[in-house]
Structures are given as C-alpha cells and as structure tokens.
Amino acid sequence: MYALVDCNNFYASCERVFNPSLEGQPVAILSNNDGCVISMSDEAKALQLPFGAPIFKWEGFCKANNIKVLSSNYPLYGDMSSRVMRILEHYTPDVEVYSIDEAFLQFKGFKDCDFKDYGSQIRTRILKWTGIPTCVGVAPTKALSKVANKIARKFPNETKGVYVIDSDASRIKALKWMKLEDVWGIGRGLQKRLKAKGCKTAYDFTQLPDDWVRKTFSITAWKLKKDLEGVSKIKLDEPTRKRAIATTRSFDYTYDDINYIKERISTFASSCAEKLRKQGSSCHMIIVTLSSNRHKKDLEQHRGSTIVSFPYPTDSSLLISRAAVNAVKSIYKSGIKYKRAGVIVTGLVPTDNYQLDMFNKEDPKHKPLMSAIDTINRKYKSDKIKIGNQDLERTWKMRQERLSPRYTTNINDIIVVK
Template sequence: MFALVDCNNFYASCERVFNPNLQGKPIAILSNNDGCVIARSDEAKALGLPMGAPIFQWEAFCKNHDIQVHSSNYPLYGDMSSRVMEILKQFTPDVEVYSIDESFLAFKGFENYDLHSYGIQIRKRVLKWTGIPTSVGIAPTKALSKVANKIARKYPAETNGAYVIDTEEKRIKALKWTKIKDIWGIGRALSKRLEAKGCKTAYDFTQLSDAWVKKNFSVTEARLKRDLEGVPTLKLEEQVTKKVIATTRSFEHTFSDIENIKERISTFAAICAEKLRKQGSSCHVVIVQLSSDRHKSDLEQHRSSIMVSLSCPSNSSLIISKAAVQAVSSIFKKGIKYKKAGVIVSGLVPTDNYQLHLFEQENPKHRYLMEAIDAVNMKYGDYKIKLGSQDLKRTWKMKQERLSPRYTTNIKDIIHVK
C-alpha cells in the first residue's frame, strides 16, 4: 500500500502556525518580487482570488475582502517542510519527498495494520509537532493514493482527513468521482484530448484499451492507467543527483549598468557553486542568461545567453563566478534595461571521480578554501563570507514588502514568549 501525505494550503498554514490571528482569514502568498499570487488559503479561493493574479491589479480586491497578502518566505517554508518530512520517516522508512508539501510513503509489511487509523495518527502527530494540517490518502498504488488524498481533502468531516481505498468497490467509486482533468499526470492539453474521446472521469480513462492508449499517447500514460486499475506500476523514486543546477532571479529594479548586473551574476554563480558542493558534483559548463523586461513593450528588448566550457570540472565559487561574470560582459548591451538574469551549470560529474586533464588542473587550494567558507556560512548563516564581487549586504535583492519573520531559521526572528 502507498500513502500520499499532503500539507493543506502549505504556505498559508506556515504563516498561521506563528501568527494565530490568521486562522480562518483569507491568505494570499506572492511570488518573487511580490509579483503574482502563487498560493491561496481556502478562504481566499472561495472569494474568487485566482491563482497567478498580478497583485498590482488585485490590490483593491484584496483590501475590500480583507485578504492577508504576504511575500513568499521560502526559508520558513523550507524549514517547516523538512520538519514535516522527518516526522513522516517515523512511520515508514520508505519515503519519497515529492514536493515541498507532499510525500509518498510505501507501507511494506503493514498487512495487519488498520491503515485508516494509522493515517489519522500521522495527521495528528504532524499537526501536534508542527501545527501544519495534512490530508492522507492510502491505496494500493501511487496514482490511487493521489485520488484517495483528494477525497480526504474534500470531505474532512466524513474521513477525519484520511481515506483508504482498499476494496474494488471503493476504487471504482473513487475513479467515477474523479474528473479527468484532476488525474495526477494528466495535463490540460491531454485532458482535452481524452474528453474528446469521451473520457469524462478517471474511470472512463481506465476503460480505454491498453493498445489504444499506447498508440495515441506514451508509455507514461499507459503506466498511469495500470496504476489507476490497481496494478502497482509507479514505484517510489529514489533521490537522484541533479544533472543541471540553475539560479535565476528577476531583479527588484531594472538595471542598465554592467556593474550591478555583474554583481547579480556573481551572486547567482556562487549559489550554483554551493549547490554543486552540497551534492558532491563539479560542472564542465556554465551558461549565463540575461533578458530585459518583456512586459514593457515600449522599451527596447534584448534577450541573450552564452555558454562557457571550463578547462576542467569545478565547483569552486571563484572559478565559476569569474567565468560567469566574463560571459555576461560579452552579451551585455548598452542602453537596455535588464530585468532578469540567471546562471546554469551543467555537464555535472562526481567531484571525486572524473576524467583529469593532462596539462591543466584546478588550484588544489580552492577545495580547502571552499570547505572553510561552507563551514563558516553553515555555522553562522546569512552567507557571512562572500566573494568580493558580491553585494556584502544581501544574497539576492528581491522586493519583499510583506515578508513575515523567519521564525525558525533566524535567531533574531524567534518568537518571544511573555
């Protein structure tokens, strides 16, 4: 059996944990630079606030309906997510972290367990230890556990927030209840094609012949169909090393001078290098992207990217940053107001096992220097040690005018009990 544990309105719930005054109130969370709505509480959804709404266009609507608008607080959300996932590992060793607010659990050897009670126990522990409400769906396959989770989320009073599909009757009833567009892995375009075929529900999808699905779609949809039929086909995925690492950000303002852009690129490159070191990788290639504000059609537009190959694989912030800064200087165009930039590192290889160059190699001192920098930053936080080409005050500059405190990741923001 598989379980899908999903945190309800995760971003809004994180805000409510440390600010109980938000309980029961509509909440909206904004994207980077306070741009668009990326998360909503159930109360905000009921009021009609759409996902992706540009906040400058919906500012009056939010004020009129008393919607609490917050900047995205990713350090807080990431830390709360880690706490939830660690709790889930207490219930089974087989856990796949699917997203920041979702995890699949595999229950092997749980044949004599009352899984509905076990699901409720999971919910209670996560809620008690973190304050985050969850829904739990349990079924013989991953795809069916997604369906079960939707039922638990939709009918919390009837299910106590946990629902188990453990009979053929329940499976068929659940699939007939699930609309084709709500099936996990069925996108908008694919759902339209299936609806044209007469598939209105997940049950209709399972009634299609295997041959027809394989002919008209891909092996992914064929596997999904078998999973919905109750045949375990989709397994838990093991955490794999990333093949590409990227850091891209929109600037808080448009920049038309090369110095500010160099600083941003240097910071993004240093972040990529740190991520490389965390997963024990080095990169062969550095890609730099630079683009103007496409929303301002009255301004001259420019968008470009460039790829730089390193002479030998590296995860040194010094080398990657230097390569990235030189690269962005070559694609920068005077007179353009740039709004977004990014650094991507690819061609990743294990740091302790890659082909050496016959005539060139990285300065061996870089390795020890990076280890020392990472250790200091890990201990004291907030990137205490940076490159000279970086902004010494901030990691990256974003517009966050409605940011809540980082209650669990910054000692200065810890709640004081009076």
C-alpha cells in the same frame, strides 16, 4: 501500500503557525517580487480570488474583503517543509519528497496495519510538532493515493483528513467520483484526446483497452492507467544527479548598473556551485544569460547569452563566479535596463571520478576552502560566508514589501515570549 501526505494551503499555514491572528482569516501569498497570487487559504478561495491574479489589479478587491496579502517567505516555508519531511521518515524509510508540501510514502512489510489509524497518527504528530494541517490518502498505488488524498481534502468532516482505498469497491467509487481533469498525470493535451473518446471520469479512462492506450498515447499513460486499476506501475523516484543546474531570477526592478548586475551574477554562480558540491558533481561549462524587460515595449530591448568552458571540471565558487562575472561583462550593453539574469552549469561529471588533465588542474586549496564554507553555512542555515563581490546582506534581491519575519531561520526574528 502507498500514502500521499499533503500539507493544506502550505504557505498560508506556515504563516498562521507563527501569527495565530491569521486563523480563520483570508490569506493570500504572492510570487517573487510581489507579482501574482500563488497560494491562499480556504477563506480566500471562498471569496473567489483567482490563482495567478496580478496583485496590482486585485489590490482593491483584497482590501474590500479584508484579505491579508503577504510576500513569499521562502526561508520559512523551506524550513517548515524540512521539519514535516523529517517527521514522515519516522513512519517509513521509503519517502519521496514530491514537492515542498507533498510527499509519497511506501509501506513495505506493513501486514495487518490499520492504515486509517496510521494516517491519523501521522496527521496528529505533524500538527502537534509543526502546527501544519495535513491530509493523508492511502492506497495500493501512487496514483490511487493521489485520488484518496483529494477525497480526504474535499470531505474533511467525513474523512477526518484521512481516506483509505483498500478494496476494489472503494477504488471504483473513488474513480467514478474523480473528474478526468483532476487526475494526477493527465495534462491538457491528453485530457482533450481522452474526452474525445468519451472519457469524463478517471473510471472511464481505466475502461479503455490497454493495447490501445499504449499504442495511441505512451508507456507513461499506460502505467498511469494500470496504477489507477490498482496495479502498481509507478514506483517511488530514486534520487538522481541532475544533468544541469540553473539559478535564474528576475530583479526587483530594472537595472542598467553593470556593478549591480555583476553582483547578482556572482550570487547566482555561487548558488550553482553550492548545488554542485551538494550532489557531488563538477561542471565543464557554464551558460550566462541576461535579458531586458520584454513587457516594456517602449524601452530598448536586449537579450544575450554566452558559454564559458573550463579546461578541467570544477565545483569551486571562486572559479565559477569569476567566469560568470567576466561573461556577463561581454553580454552587457550600456543604456539597456535589464530585468532578468541567470547562470546554468552543465557538462556535469562526478567530482570523485573524472578524466584528469596532465597540464591543467584546479588549485588544491579550493577543495578544503569550499568544504569549510559549506560546513559553516549549513551550521548557521544561511550564507554567512560569501565571496567578496557579493552583497553581504542579502542573497536574493526581490521586492518583498509584505514579508513576514523568518521565525525559524533568523535569530533576530525568533518570537519573544513576554
């Protein structure tokens, strides 16, 4: 059996854990640089505030309806997500973190288990230990657990937040209820083609011939169909090494100051290097990008990128940052107001297994230095140790005018009980 555990309105729920005055109130969370609405509470959804709404257009609507609008507090959300995922590991060792607020669980060898009760235990513990409300869907396959979770979320009073598909009758009933466009894994292109064949529900999709689905669409669509039929074909994802790692960000405002841009590029490069070390990889090359704000047609536009190759693979923040800063200096054009930049590390190889070069090698002091920096930063859960050309106060510079405190990751923001 599989389970999908999904945190309800995760960003808004994280804010409510530490600010109970938000309970029962409409809450909306904004994207980077306070741009668009990316998450909201059920109360805000009931007011028909659209997802993706640009806040500068909907500011009046939010004020008129007393919607509390907050900036994204990613350190808080990331820490709360980690706490939820660690709790899930108490119930089974087979956990696939699907997103910041979702995880698949596989139950191997759970004979004669009451999954309704087990799901309720999971919900209760997560709520008690973190304050985050969840819904749990349990079924014989991953795709069906998604369906079960949607039912648990849609009918909280009837299901008590847990729904189990454990028979063919309950599977068919659920698939006939599920609209085609709501099925996990069916995108707009596939949806359009299936509707042309008369499919309106998930059940209609499962009634199509196997050979036709496989031949007309893809092996992925066929696996999804079998999963919905109760035949497990979509397995838990195994952790794999990434082939490339990117850190790209929009600036809070547009900038033509080369020193500011160099500092941002150094921070992005250091972030990529840290991710390299975390997965045990080194890179052969980096790609540095820089672009102006394409939405401001009245300003002169410029976009550029360059590739830098290393004579040997490296995961050193010092080398990668230095190369990235030199690269962005070659891209930069004076007088252009830049809005976005990025660093991509690619040509990845395992750090403990790559072809050595007889004449070129990394400074042997870099490995222990990077290890010490990572250890300190992990211990204090923030970038306490940085390269000298980085801003010592902030890692990401974004417009966050409505930011709540980082209650769990910053000692200065811990709640004081009086």
